[in-house]
Structures are given as structure tokens and as C-alpha cells.
Amino acid sequence: MFAWIGHFVYRHRRAVIVIWIVMLAVGAVFAPGIMSHLKAGGFAETDSEAATGSRILEEELGLSPSSLAIVFYSETLTVDEPRFEQQVNTALADITGIPQIREVITFFNSRNPRMVSADRHTTYASIGMNVDLDEARAIMPEFMSNLHYDNLEQVKMLVTGQPAVYYDIESISTSDLTKAEMYAFPLCLVVLVLAFGTLVAAGLPLVMGGVSLVITIGMLSLLSRVTDMSMYVMNIVSMLGIGIAIDYSLLIVNRFREEIAGNNVEESVINTTSTAGKAVFYSAITTVIGLLGLISFQFMMLRSLGIGGAIVVLVSLMAALTLLPAILAVLGPRINALTIFRGKRRVQSGFWHRLAIRVMKHPVVVLMIVVPFLLALGSPFLDVRFGGSGVTVLPKEAPSRQGFEILEDEFGEGETSPILIAVRTEKSILGTEEIGAIYDYASELSRLDGVVRVDSIVTLDSYLSREQYQGMYANPSLIDNPAIKSTLSRLTSDTTTLISVISNRPPVTQEASALVKEIRNLRPHEAINVYVTGLSAEIMDIVDKMYRDFPKVLIFVLVATYFALLFLFRSVILPLKAILMNVMSILASYGALVFIFQQGHFSNLLDFSPVGSIESSLPIIMFCVLFGLSMDYEVFLLTRIREHHLETGDNTASVALGLEKTGRIITSAALIMVLVAGSFGFTDILLVKAMGIGIAIAILVDSTVVRSLFVPATMRLLGKWNWWMPGSGSGLKGRSHGK
Known part of the structure; x- marks a missing residue:
């Protein structure tokens, strides 16, 4: 088969080159638009307990599918000073006009004391959005342009939260790719010149690397319009596309130079594809097999890397077996042109x-x-x-990371990413038996090691007993405390409520996962069903599934x-x-x-x-x-x-x-x-x-x-x-x- 490929390519070498030029031109048209079609995240798990809990909270309580936090801090002003409040309100004045913004909660419109740091120099605004993570990331440029940075004098502002994090990842990844390629291509050229001693032989693998990369990115740009692809796919495609395409071409060119020393051009092409071409083919097959393993995962991020990697390997293989032999057939002995030095070979x-x-x-x-x-x-x-x-x-210099770390330092690690528990009941959530069960469950949660605080409709006042909560919620229309009425409205529906567990354990760590497991091992009263979710629980479920x-x-x-x-x-x-x-x-x-x-x-x-x-x-x-x-x-x-x-x-x-x-x-x-x-x-x-x-x-x-x-x-x-x-x-x- 490989001899036949060599023979066919030699006989139709110019047609093969023209076909690849057309493919390159098409790839160059579609490649530049790929970043606008790639997705953030990529680890959504629809069947896990955490995913079920998140879905319940979104559908029943209207929790935002994505959110941002805007951190305001000052070295000189405290939140109690009018100038601080004025600058915060001015900065946020125009974002409410963005259709995707559901709510803007600040200390100044909620008077929630937990939104102010202990030294009172830092606060934050919670921005709820009515779109998913990808759409939220997509509107980040509009969101950022609507924030009035210029009007801030003594107060500084940073935007964080998942949409902001992925927005920073996207922008930094783009510059990272340019940086990596800027290093990689010149270094590869030096190695190739040292390997071959001639500029023509050294340049061909670089050409193959560039061709394979452009065509692959063009293909992925088209593919990303019909199926979700992770933004990380560009990194794996560039890494494999440059390295593998050059490696395969290096093997082919080296064998052709050996063959052309004692054979005519046609025999050299056929012998090269029969030997080095066969080795390259099986090398590509083993690489694709590994990448197919990634495709088998249900997570979009892993699947994207597998698809992108497999495509760039196969394109590199096709280029090595067809385009490169066609060019070698045209060049013939001129593959050794522009010699810089001649190496000695001792077998x-x-x-x-x-x-x-x-x-x-x-x-x-x-x-x-x-x-x-x-x-x-x-x-x-x-x-x-x-x-x-x-x-x-x-x-560390990324704005979203700086904002997140300020929140952790000023408000506590568990405060920024609490463990969320969706509580569901068959009957009314405010029924006497149900409130008693929720109270007992919240009490058990508060006794767990590492739990700092439990926020719920039954922990609003530590002086209220189990029976008092049951009595109060038996007639919710009689509640005259505005804070309790507001909390009840925000945290409950007919059959659902939210419990937030704030811990002293950093989110997305093994310690946080251990706490999630402890919570899931608790057995609440049969009157309630609980679903433990939140960032740490979601990551734990994803890792377990993987x-x-x-x-x-x-x-x-x-x-x-x-x-x-x-x-x-x-x-x-x-x-x-x-x-x-x-x-x-x-x-x-x-x-x-x-x-x-x-x-x-x-x-x-x-x-x-x-x-x-x-x-x-x-x-x-x-x-x-x-x-x-x-x-x-x-x-x-x-x-x-x-x-x-x-x-x-x-x-x-x-x-x-x-x-x-x-x-x-x-x-x-x-x-x-x-x-x-x-x-x-x-x-x-x-x-x-x-x-x-x-x-x-x-x-x-x-x-x-x-x-x-x-x-x-x-x-x-x-x-x-x-x-x-x-x-x-x-x-x-x-x-x-x-x-």
C-alpha cells in the first residue's frame, strides 16, 4: 500500500500540491474566526447530585446560572463614608441596562453586613446573570465597557467570578499561543539545520508544520459551529500540530535523502513512503488511539482535546504521506541545496x-x-x-484572580464558594414537620468539623428554638420582620429551600471534598430530600466520574x-x-x-x-x-x-x-x-x-x-x-x- 502511495503521488505530484494549496487557502479563510466559537468550561455533568441540586436551585429559586463579583476596595476610605458609596454607585450605574444582567446586589442596596470586610475598607457587588457561562463570557467586553473605571478616584475595582475568569483565560491563551509559537519555530529551525545541514531540507518540515496547523484550525473553526469545542483545544492543536508535523516530515525527508543518494527520484519517493511512510503511519495510528480515549469521555473539554488532537495528527500524517513526497518528487536532488555544512556519517x-x-x-x-x-x-x-x-x-497579575484572592483574604475562603444544599419536600416547605426536619439537619451541619456557619431559613436568629421556627412559619403572612420576610422570599419556593454551608476549607481542595462527603453521609429526616451542590461538590462529582x-x-x-x-x-x-x-x-x-x-x-x-x-x-x-x-x-x-x-x-x-x-x-x-x-x-x-x-x-x-x-x-x-x-x-x- 505504501509503495502504491509513493508511486501515485510521484505520478500526480503537481495535482497533489495544488489540492493542498486549495486546502490551505480554505483553512486560512476560516482559521482566524475560531476563538469566537470556542466554549468556556467543558466539565458539565448533568446526572450527578451536584448538577441535580444546581438545576433545582435555578428552576425553583431562580438562582442565577452564572454570576460575577465586583470587588471595591480603598486604602483610605471605608464603606461608611459617602464618597465610597458614591463611587461604587457611579461605577455600576450603566450595567443594569445590559439585558443579560438579572440583579445587582451591593452592601448599599441590601445593607447585608456580610458584604463588608472586617476593616470596612472592602466590599463587593454580586451580579446575577440570566444566561449560562458561555453567554456570560461572550458579553464580558460589553460588561467591562459599561463599568466606569474613570470615575474611580480613591476606590479601586476588580471584576471576578467564572465569566471573568474564562474571559481572562481566553485573552491570555491567545497571547500564550503567539508566545509559544514565537519560541518554537526558530528553535525547531536551528535543530533541523543541525540535523540536515541544508536550508532546503531543514525548511520543509517547518512548512509542513505550518500547513498542518492552518488546515486543522480551519477545520476546527467549521466544526465548532456545529458542536461545542473547548477553548483549550487551541493549545493542544498547536503543541501537537507543530511538533508532530515536523517530526513526521523529519523522518520522511531524512529517508528520502538516504534514498536519493543511490536511486532515481521515483524510486526514492517510493522507497521512502514504503519505509519511513509506513513507520509514520503506525506512529500516527498509536497517537490517534490515545486521543480517541479522550473522545470517549462525556466532558466537552476532554472530548474537544481528543477531537482536535486526532484531527491535527491525521492532517499531519496526510501531509507527510502525500504533500511532502510530492514536493520531494519535484525537488529531487535539490533537497540538499543551500548546504551550510556536510555531516560525516559512520554507520x-x-x-x-x-x-x-x-x-x-x-x-x-x-x-x-x-x-x-x-x-x-x-x-x-x-x-x-x-x-x-x-x-x-x-x-497572579490577572484581574479576575486578583479580585478573587482579595475576596478570599477579606471575607474568608469558604465565604466565596459555599457548599450549597437544595432541600426539597413532598408537602409545603414551611410545614411543621418539614421545618423541624430542616432545623435538625442544619444543626447537624453546624456541628461538622470545618463548618463556620450555616445560612438558612432556620438559622436566622440563634435565639430562636426549633419550636419557635415551626410556630413562626406556620403563619408566614404574620411575619412582620422585613429581614426575615426578604430571606424567606429569596430562599424558598413552595417545596424547595436553600441551605448554605460556609466552611474554613478552601474550595476545590481535597479538604473541601472531604467535607462534602461528610455532608452527603448525613441522613436527614424522611420529610426532606437534600442535594449537595456548589463548586466543591461539582468538581468532586466531575473528578469521580472521570x-x-x-x-x-x-x-x-x-x-x-x-x-x-x-x-x-x-x-x-x-x-x-x-x-x-x-x-x-x-x-x-x-x-x-x-x-x-x-x-x-x-x-x-x-x-x-x-x-x-x-x-x-x-x-x-x-x-x-x-x-x-x-x-x-x-x-x-x-x-x-x-x-x-x-x-x-x-x-x-x-x-x-x-x-x-x-x-x-x-x-x-x-x-x-x-x-x-x-x-x-x-x-x-x-x-x-x-x-x-x-x-x-x-x-x-x-x-x-x-x-x-x-x-x-x-x-x-x-x-x-x-x-x-x-x-x-x-x-x-x-x-x-x-x-
Whole structure:
């Protein structure tokens, strides 16, 4: 098949190039508009207890589906001074005219004492919106333009809340992509020039990377108009699009240069697609298999990354198998034009050959060193703590993060994100039995460790007893206290009420999740049904759902990859060994993530503030992306080893020769991927930074320790069994030297 592709592309090389130019032009038309169609969030869970509770509160009590908080603070004025109130009212004067704004609650129109900090220099406005998160994010430019910053003198203002956080993520992500690409392309060019020594050969992979990226973004722009796609898809597409497209092209160009030295152009193209093209194809298949694991999740964010990643890999593959051979067919020997320097090639005595021979002389010793080393790299993952992807993914200078941190500092961590409990009854919520049950339940909540306060219709006054609340609510029309009447109107419907639990535990942490579990373990009276929700409960339910589904994804990726490699290598053992080595590389990167981003090592160098946890979806994303990606270099190497083994039947010589033949080019390919992924390590969004660093570490470990030490050692120990395939006799006959 691959020889036929080479033959077809050579015969129709100009037509192939024209088709790709048209595709590039179409992609360039649609690519610029993609950001306006991408969505925020992406972890909605419709069937969980937290989702059910949120839905009840929205439908029954009219809680806003999204909200903002505007923080006002002053170093000189207190909220009690008229100038403070005047500046707040002036700043907010025009936002009520925005149709999506449902309500604006401030200390000055509610006189709620809990909206003022202890030193009385800080307050906030709660902005309820009647649209979901994505629509709220979309109107943020209009919202911000309606705030009167210019009229503020001694009072400062910051906007926070989920819509503001995602608005900042969007704007920072756009600049991050530009920054990463600005670093990646020049660094890749340097590596390619060092690898090839000629500007033409070095430039082609960069062209393929750019073409693949533009076409993929254009396709995703169209796709995002008919299905929801996460804003994070741009990061994974850029990272994989640049790195993989260049890597695949690097392999193709390198093999073509070898072939053109002794064959005509047509034979060189056909031989290149038959060998390097086949290796690239199976590398792409293993990468796509991993990304398909992400597509299987019900969460839009993970699904988007899987779809975007799979598309860019497949586009890069198609470019490597069709566009690049067509260009090579036109260039022919001119692929070596504009030579900067000529490298010396020594097949039988080069560095990689000598290293392989030395490793294979002492395989047991090498493995006794390498395996503990990899396990040590992964060991920090034993202490992993999962957290959410909230405001902490932003850099400290982001306005929404600054506003959120002021709220936490001045009003308490639990005050900004309370645990919410939707309480439902069969009969009237104000019935005597129901109020008694709610009172008992609220009392149990208040006794839990970590609970600071319980806000509800039965905790308005600590001097009122259970019986007094029952009596008061038996005739609600007789209540003359305006504060109680207002609270009753706001927190109840016929059969629903809201209980808010304020704790001293930071939201979206394991401590907060533990409190949510304690609350859910309480058994209230049968007269009431409770649904625990709020940010911490939502994140906990999402994480539980993700990790319930992860084992199924894990099995799918491992089994599918095994059979793909079984078909490629015609060996039962090599795919198992490749998967084992891949897992070791991924575990090492997991350990590095915990060491760096949870424990905070190198935080100054990488310019981030550690939060004591890693984002809960990161290990899943890393596994699905890395499993195929780090497999690339194993496939490239073992394909070349198998090629020599089929010619000679000598296992040891084939390993040494395969490592030598691919050593320089795989090192260059891996270095490119490390540089591309590492470039994202210097971006500002913490999730993207961690993903870039994690991928770079895994590729570095895989392309150095695993490829140069683990592979030769295990290949030597297994000997002829490397090539065993039931029914074929592979590896058990002929010159199958295990020495």
C-alpha cells in the first residue's frame, strides 16, 4: 500500500500540491474566526447530585446560572463614608441596562453586613446573570465597557467570578499561543539545520508544520459551529500540530535523502513512503488511539482535546504521506541545496552503535540501574493531590484572580464558594414537620468539623428554638420582620429551600471534598430530600466520574495499541515491551508534575505560584496524549531494527545498526517535540504550562533513557523471542542470533 502511495503521488505530484494549496487557502479563510466559537468550561455533568441540586436551585429559586463579583476596595476610605458609596454607585450605574444582567446586589442596596470586610475598607457587588457561562463570557467586553473605571478616584475595582475568569483565560491563551509559537519555530529551525545541514531540507518540515496547523484550525473553526469545542483545544492543536508535523516530515525527508543518494527520484519517493511512510503511519495510528480515549469521555473539554488532537495528527500524517513526497518528487536532488555544512556519517562505528553494543554487553546491570531510576522519577506521584481548574490556572497579575484572592483574604475562603444544599419536600416547605426536619439537619451541619456557619431559613436568629421556627412559619403572612420576610422570599419556593454551608476549607481542595462527603453521609429526616451542590461538590462529582471512566479508556488504549503494533512488528513480545516502556515514561512524567507543580520546585524559574495540587484532569489528558506520542520514537526505532533483522536475522547487530541509523534523526525529532512542548511551559495558563512541561519531560525520558538504554538491554535479553509470532516461526529460525 505504501509503495502504491509513493508511486501515485510521484505520478500526480503537481495535482497533489495544488489540492493542498486549495486546502490551505480554505483553512486560512476560516482559521482566524475560531476563538469566537470556542466554549468556556467543558466539565458539565448533568446526572450527578451536584448538577441535580444546581438545576433545582435555578428552576425553583431562580438562582442565577452564572454570576460575577465586583470587588471595591480603598486604602483610605471605608464603606461608611459617602464618597465610597458614591463611587461604587457611579461605577455600576450603566450595567443594569445590559439585558443579560438579572440583579445587582451591593452592601448599599441590601445593607447585608456580610458584604463588608472586617476593616470596612472592602466590599463587593454580586451580579446575577440570566444566561449560562458561555453567554456570560461572550458579553464580558460589553460588561467591562459599561463599568466606569474613570470615575474611580480613591476606590479601586476588580471584576471576578467564572465569566471573568474564562474571559481572562481566553485573552491570555491567545497571547500564550503567539508566545509559544514565537519560541518554537526558530528553535525547531536551528535543530533541523543541525540535523540536515541544508536550508532546503531543514525548511520543509517547518512548512509542513505550518500547513498542518492552518488546515486543522480551519477545520476546527467549521466544526465548532456545529458542536461545542473547548477553548483549550487551541493549545493542544498547536503543541501537537507543530511538533508532530515536523517530526513526521523529519523522518520522511531524512529517508528520502538516504534514498536519493543511490536511486532515481521515483524510486526514492517510493522507497521512502514504503519505509519511513509506513513507520509514520503506525506512529500516527498509536497517537490517534490515545486521543480517541479522550473522545470517549462525556466532558466537552476532554472530548474537544481528543477531537482536535486526532484531527491535527491525521492532517499531519496526510501531509507527510502525500504533500511532502510530492514536493520531494519535484525537488529531487535539490533537497540538499543551500548546504551550510556536510555531516560525516559512520554507520558501523558511530556513537549510537557503540552505545548499543556496550549496553547489550551488560543488559542486566543496565536494567538494574534504569528501572529504579524511572521508578524514582515517578515516586512523587504517590503523594498526588487533585484540585480544580478554577482561578488558580491564571497568573497572579490577572484581574479576575486578583479580585478573587482579595475576596478570599477579606471575607474568608469558604465565604466565596459555599457548599450549597437544595432541600426539597413532598408537602409545603414551611410545614411543621418539614421545618423541624430542616432545623435538625442544619444543626447537624453546624456541628461538622470545618463548618463556620450555616445560612438558612432556620438559622436566622440563634435565639430562636426549633419550636419557635415551626410556630413562626406556620403563619408566614404574620411575619412582620422585613429581614426575615426578604430571606424567606429569596430562599424558598413552595417545596424547595436553600441551605448554605460556609466552611474554613478552601474550595476545590481535597479538604473541601472531604467535607462534602461528610455532608452527603448525613441522613436527614424522611420529610426532606437534600442535594449537595456548589463548586466543591461539582468538581468532586466531575473528578469521580472521570476516574470511574478512566479504567475503561486505559484498557481500550492499551489493547488497541497492542494490536496495532502486533500488526506492524509481526511480534507478540515487542508490542508488550513497547507498552511497558511507554508506561514507565508516562509515570516518570507524572512524578515530575507532582514534584514541580504540586510541591512547587522550580516555580520561580517557570513563573507560577504552586497551589499544593495538580489539576484533576491533567493525568488523564497526559496519558491519552503521551501514550501514542512517546510511542512514536519506539516505533521509528523498532521499525528500523526489524528492517535490518529481516535482512540479516542477527538480533544484536540489528539493534546496534537500527540505533545507529536512527540515532541522530530520532534525537532531532525528540528534541523538536521537547522544544515545542517546552515552549508552552513558559506560557501563563497553569494547566497549559503543566501540560507542556509534562509532555516535554516524558518525551525527553523516552528518547534518552528508554531508547538508548532500556530498548537495547531488553532486546538483548529477549534475543530471538523479540521476533516470536505464533504460527510464523519468526525469530525461531534462520540466523536468529541472541548474542
